[in-house]
Amino acid sequence: MDMVREEQFxxxxxxxxxxxxxxxxxxxxxxxxxxxxxxxxxxxAGPLRLPCSVDEFLRLRALVDRxxxxxxxxxxxxxxxxxxxxxxxxxxxTRARVTS
Numbered sequence: 001m002d003m004v005r006e007e008q009f010x011x012x013x014x015x016x017x018x019x020x021x022x023x024x025x026x027x028x029x030x031x032x033x034x035x036x037x038x039x040x041x042x043x044x045a046g047p048l049r050l051p052c053s054v055d056e057f058l059r060l061r062a063l064v065d066r067x068x069x070x071x072x073x074x075x076x077x078x079x080x081x082x083x084x085x086x087x088x089x090x091x092x093x094t095r096a097r098v099t100s
Contacts, residue, residue: 008054016047022064029064 050057 012050012054012057013047022061022068025068026064
């Protein structure tokens with residue numbers, strides 16, 4: 001791992017507890033964490049190891065923070081079939097390579 005990526009990883013670890021708490025407040029993220037646990041055997045009280053870049057994760061976290069701050073005015077679109085679509089995408093984390 002190069003020095004820049006190590007520093008990014010350390011920064012992500014520094015606030016991992018906050019990130020986990022924030023993400024668990026959102027049902028979709030909680031379901032994804034449970035799916036990752038079931039698929040990859042993840043079961044740790046320690047920092048999360050996400051299959052995406054730190055920048056992508058921080059962008060997603062900023063979107064979640066914004067949604068939390070503006071929850072009363074956040075638009076949720078309900079499509080045919082009843083599923084909801086929020087104004088953000090978690091695709092970067094799902095497309096990324098998983099490393100151990």
